[in-house]
Amino acid sequence: MKSNRINLILLLFLYSLPFAVLAQNSDPYTFPIRPNKTNFLSGTMGELRSSHFHAGIDIKTGGKIGEPVHATKRGYITRIKVSTSGYGNALYMLHPDGNTSVYAHLDEFAPEIQEYVRQEQYKQQTFEIELFPKPYQFAFKTQEVIGISGNTGGSLGPHLHFEIRDSQQRVLNPLHYGFDEIKDNIPPILQGFAIRPMNINSRISGEFKRTEISINRTGFNYKAIDTLNAIGEIGLELWGHDKLNGSANKNGISIIEVEVNGETLFKQNIDVMSFSLQRHILVHYPYDVKMTDGPRYHKLYIDDGNQLKFYETQSTNGVLHIEKNKLYDVNIKMYDPYGNMSTLELVINGKQSEKFLNNSLDFQLDGIDYTIEENILKIFTISNCEGESEELNLNFGDKIESIKPEYYLNNTAVYLWELKNGIPQSVLNCNKGLNLRSIHEVYPNDYKVISTDKMNLKFSPYSLFDTLYLETDYEIKTNDSLEIFSMGPITTPLKSSVEVELTAIPNHYNPEKSHVYRTDDAGNFTYEGGEWQDEKINFSTRELSDYTILTDSIAPLVKENNGNYSYIIEDELSGIKSYEAKLNGEWILMKYEPKDNLIWIDWLNEEMNKTGEFVLKVTDNAGNETEYITKL
Numbered sequence: 001m002k003s004n005r006i007n008l009i010l011l012l013f014l015y016s017l018p019f020a021v022l023a024q025n026s027d028p029y030t031f032p033i034r035p036n037k038t039n040f041l042s043g044t045m046g047e048l049r050s051s052h053f054h055a056g057i058d059i060k061t062g063g064k065i066g067e068p069v070h071a072t073k074r075g076y077i078t079r080i081k082v083s084t085s086g087y088g089n090a091l092y093m094l095h096p097d098g099n100t101s102v103y104a105h106l107d108e109f110a111p112e113i114q115e116y117v118r119q120e121q122y123k124q125q126t127f128e129i130e131l132f133p134k135p136y137q138f139a140f141k142t143q144e145v146i147g148i149s150g151n152t153g154g155s156l157g158p159h160l161h162f163e164i165r166d167s168q169q170r171v172l173n174p175l176h177y178g179f180d181e182i183k184d185n186i187p188p189i190l191q192g193f194a195i196r197p198m199n200i201n202s203r204i205s206g207e208f209k210r211t212e213i214s215i216n217r218t219g220f221n222y223k224a225i226d227t228l229n230a231i232g233e234i235g236l237e238l239w240g241h242d243k244l245n246g247s248a249n250k251n252g253i254s255i256i257e258v259e260v261n262g263e264t265l266f267k268q269n270i271d272v273m274s275f276s277l278q279r280h281i282l283v284h285y286p287y288d289v290k291m292t293d294g295p296r297y298h299k300l301y302i303d304d305g306n307q308l309k310f311y312e313t314q315s316t317n318g319v320l321h322i323e324k325n326k327l328y329d330v331n332i333k334m335y336d337p338y339g340n341m342s343t344l345e346l347v348i349n350g351k352q353s354e355k356f357l358n359n360s361l362d363f364q365l366d367g368i369d370y371t372i373e374e375n376i377l378k379i380f381t382i383s384n385c386e387g388e389s390e391e392l393n394l395n396f397g398d399k400i401e402s403i404k405p406e407y408y409l410n411n412t413a414v415y416l417w418e419l420k421n422g423i424p425q426s427v428l429n430c431n432k433g434l435n436l437r438s439i440h441e442v443y444p445n446d447y448k449v450i451s452t453d454k455m456n457l458k459f460s461p462y463s464l465f466d467t468l469y470l471e472t473d474y475e476i477k478t479n480d481s482l483e484i485f486s487m488g489p490i491t492t493p494l495k496s497s498v499e500v501e502l503t504a505i506p507n508h509y510n511p512e513k514s515h516v517y518r519t520d521d522a523g524n525f526t527y528e529g530g531e532w533q534d535e536k537i538n539f540s541t542r543e544l545s546d547y548t549i550l551t552d553s554i555a556p557l558v559k560e561n562n563g564n565y566s567y568i569i570e571d572e573l574s575g576i577k578s579y580e581a582k583l584n585g586e587w588i589l590m591k592y593e594p595k596d597n598l599i600w601i602d603w604l605n606e607e608m609n610k611t612g613e614f615v616l617k618v619t620d621n622a623g624n625e626t627e628y629i630t631k632l
């Protein structure tokens with residue numbers, strides 16, 4: 001688990017030079033929205049999003065589309081993208097200093113760009129398009145209008161997403177370019193703090209369990225209410241946000257420093273970001289907490305497999321080693337990009353744990369149960385076997401190993417077993433036994449195939465951040481006879497995809513219209529796809545989850561919207577895959593906004609004939625097609 005730490009630490013120290021303020025007064029950057037006036041942000045650089053760090057700033061546009069977007073500096077357009085997802089309509093502009101600025105979710109481009117894009121869309125017969133204009137084909141001076149702000153792509157409300165990237169396409173923090181348009185004198189706000197045991201011998205208040213700490217607030221100084229008892233290696237985790245003047249949005253905290261007994265243990269400064277490492281956010285924030293409906297904390301330690309380069313640590317990667325009878329003064333400083341600071345203080349007392357604890361279990365225990373936390377198997381039993389041994393027998397097939405309880409929670413005995421020392425098939429205590437689900441060990445950086453009766457999983461050397469104890473399960477739900485293929489734990493993130501083959505019930509599906517869908521306890525279904533080969537269906541996924549196979553034989557719905565050459569298109573199960581419109585047999589451009597289920601005609605020019613037979617074909621992911629014919 002901890003093998004490649006030394007190299008990582010060397011790299012970190014080489015990288016951790018201070019980041020200077022990059023503003024150049026001779027040719028400054030201009031704010032792209034309402035320059036020289038007060039502006040407000042709804043997002044800052046480095047915020048923790050579900051699968052990436054926010055790569056720029058989100059500038060508010062007064063809740064509406066249509067604000068002029070200004071070139072931040074002179075330069076020319078190098079890339080234009082029109083997409084129904086992600087950045088929507090986006091412009092990339094190269095500047096003389098080698099930096100590129102990015103403007104996303106635009107409603108429209110400047111007229112000369114818009115005209116060029118439309119010509120190309122008609123030429124290539126596609127709405128979604130990516131173009132790379134010639135140098136100086138679209139050149140702009142500082143502050144010239146290059147487009148109109150909007151809400152296109154993955155945007156959930158009108159705003160401008162603005163980025164500055166260096167010549168290696170690394171994202172820089174735009175707030176270091178000295179924009180007076182943004183005011184911030186509010187320090188970061190702490191919302192939660194937690195401590196996690198980092199190996200099998202660690203205890204926090206006697207337990208092997210991630211524990212959230214109660215905090216008192218005085219202004220922007222926070223203090224843990226109680227001294228905390230702990231022993232062994234522990235990791236600190238912090239949850240909070242930053243506010244800027246004049247807006248209620250909760251933005252990210254990018255700079256956090258941890259000092260223990262006056263010495264720096266860990267620093268992070270999310271200030272420069274390589275796109276290739278974006279997915280490592282899944283080991284930056286505690287994925288298990290997020291997947292069990294918690295918020296995104298910052299881990300104040302570098303977890304196994306995390307290759308992000310904006311940390312500075314001592315030799316322990318930020319992990320704190322608590323020794324018996326020692327006191328640890330922990331002082332944490334949080335900064336926003338404007339230097340406003342808040343602090344958190346807590347004291348950890350190195351105390352050998354009691355064996356009998358008054359803490360109660362946080363779930364209902366029916367005799368015996370287990371969880372897997374990281375690489376530790378944690379077994380709970382109600383200890384009521386009088387005169388019997390309190391030992392738990394782990395059955396490995398060829399041998400049996402006995403372990404004693406590590407501690408008791410009232411009348412519940414808690415046993416811990418390091419899975420790297422072997423994976424038991426079952427466990428037995430007095431007369432209570434438990435078959436463990438199918439657990440398989442998979443190492444990172446290696447090829448591995450896991451085969452069960454119902455599933456085949458192919459891992460590549462890139463699939464995992466860390467060793468995985470994969471649990472597989474299969475059941476047919478009785479009420480709707482759905483096959484559920486489970487791969488877990490869902491609390492473990494995948495770094496890149498795993499190839500999966502499911503063996504389906506024979507003669508039960510339609511290979512043309514049946515596909516794999518991800519599902520959850522709430523009964524949501526998300527189309528994944530998949531290719532049939534006899535009774536097996538293959539797909540790839542980046543998420544350990546429950547999967548099922550569903551048949552979609554219902555064609556998309558198409559209806560006129562409000563006459564204005566616009567139409568509503570919807571598909572209930574598999575979702576819209578493509579559409580094509582023709583007027584009198586000629587291809588015609590339709591813009592598409594999936595958020596509103598809306599498509600509408602974008603005429604090549606005003607002289608174009610706008611009457612005749614209009615045919616709109618809409619196809620879903622299962623290949624069902626609706627042909628809508630009308631007279632315009």
Ligand SMILES: [Zn+2]
Nearest residue numbers: 043057058161
């Ligand atoms: Zn954004």
